Amino acid sequence: MSEIRTSLDERLEEIETALLDMAEEVAVRIGEVTSALLEGDVNAADELIRSDDDMDLASMQVAENCIDTIVREAPVAGDLRLVLSAMHLNSEIERSGDLTTNIAKAIGRLQGARTDERVRDLIVQMSVQAQLLFRRAAESFANRDAELAESIDELDDVLDDLHVRYIQTVIQDARRGTLEPQQSLQLALVGRFYERIGDHAENIGERVRYIITGWLPEAQAAERARERHVAVSPVDEPLRNRGIAVIESIAENRRIDVIRRDFVANVSHELKTPIAAMSLLAETLAGEDDPEDRNRLADMLHRESKRVEAIIDDLLELSRLDESDGDFAPVSIDEIVSRSIDSTRSFADANRIELATVGVPSGITITGDRRQLVRAITNLLDNAIRYSDPDTRVSLAVDDLDDTVDISVRDSGIGIPRPDLERIFERFYRVDRARSRETGGTGLGLSIVRHVVGKHGGKVVVESKPGQGSIFSMRIPKQRVGD
Ligand code: ADP
DSSP, X not given: OHHHHHXXXXXXXXXXXXXXXXXXXXXXXXXXXXXXXHHTOHHHHHHHXXXXXXHHHHHHHHHHHHHHHHXXXXXXXXXXXXXXXXXXXXXXXXXXXXXXXXXXXXXXXXXXXXXXXXXXXXXXXXXXXXXXHHHHHHHHHHHTOHHHHHHHHHHHHHHHHHHHHHHHHHHHHHHHTSSOHHHHHHHXXXXXXXXXXHHHHHHHHHHHHHHHHXXXXXXXXXXXXXXXXXXXXXXXXXXXXXXXXXXXXXXXXXXXXXXXXXXXXXXXXXXXXXHHHHHHHHHXXXXXXXXXXXXXXXXXXXXXXHHHHHHHXXXXXXXXXXXXXXXXXXXXXXXXXXXXXXXXXXXXXXXXXXXXXXXXXXXXXXXEXXXXXXXXXXXXXXXXHHTXXXXXXXXXXXXXXXXXXXXXXXXXXXXXXXXXXXXXXXXXXXXXXXXXXHTTOOSOHHHHHHHHHHHTTOEXXXXXXXXXXXXXXXXXXXXXXXX
């Protein structure tokens, strides 16, 4: 028995040392990639991209070692928790490594960008903060220090603030014309990469808390697996249960990884088209003398940049929804309805659509996040207008039911074929890509609606007939669950 113990201890130590080395490696890379970025040093960036393979290899070895340890040593309780956490930490560290590689990739594209002192200074500050966060996360893991892990959240807030200032500065420069649109988008992404490193550090902190207190998802997954297992078999088989819990946790992580990868691929694809168009338009514009053509090209350029802005805006909204619970307070339905109508009025006018409200009972209040609700209703109205023909009507109705309020938007537009109904809430799913694009859709509107309604404990119901129109209803409980 004592021999097995020693072997387990040795393996755990090995895993831990490898993880700490990798974490330090990422922290160093953050510094290096930032210097390369500020100096526009493409060679150094290439070198960093190449060294990414070593990192991948190291991470694969850690993962294999973890799985091997689970299989061979059958660790229990705290030790199992440690190995599971090590697997998560490993992927968090590896993903942060990917982010630095992405920064390195951006360097070539940014060459010649006339970034000003404020942008550069904010990049340095974000990099220092990201390094600090990462080192703090590794230290809290090495020492199993819950307080250090706790302090990561505060450091991350600082990074978030820096990121917001950075984005504002980049946008200002883009508006002033000191930055090319394409370069400003690259810079915006670079800032986002630094910010995401903070997210990974935060996850590591959360894992450390899990090692110490054991309250995170695996514990719950293990508990659920145990309950399920007990339900089918009265005989308690702890070893098998443990196996199920481990596999469930790995499978869940894989699933999340795949969703993430698909999502990133989709985002890149969605942004690539308008950006390519913008670069082409800008080039043509530069060589065009005729004032009328110049105006036309400038208009097109403006439209494409609006598209990029809309996608980024929706992506930020989705990530805000992912990250925060929202600002719940009593909200007046009259107010959110009139705000939503106000913000879509000009879009309706431009498309010759009559916008009407029907039977909105006054004086109803629900517990909700005002901003999120206005956003969701606006998205539904926008869609109803976008997918209707001119000279038709879009109406918004409110039904005051016992426990819920139904807010529905009806149009007599193109409708949605039945097989697509289940998929329209997926990110970037569109029935007709061209129509969505032409009319300024991002493919994210309905996923925002579903997210918002979900946060409010409600559901979205849709009825639609091709050629006749659609009704989207948000059914929201008046009181928040638990109030
Ligand atoms: P988009 O920005 O493309 O409108 P959404 O997520 O808001 O993205 O909607 C997804 C897809 O669902 C749309 O591309 C469109 O095909 C379909 N859709 C949404 N609302 C309506 C509607 N009121 N009428 C017809 N089709 C709609």
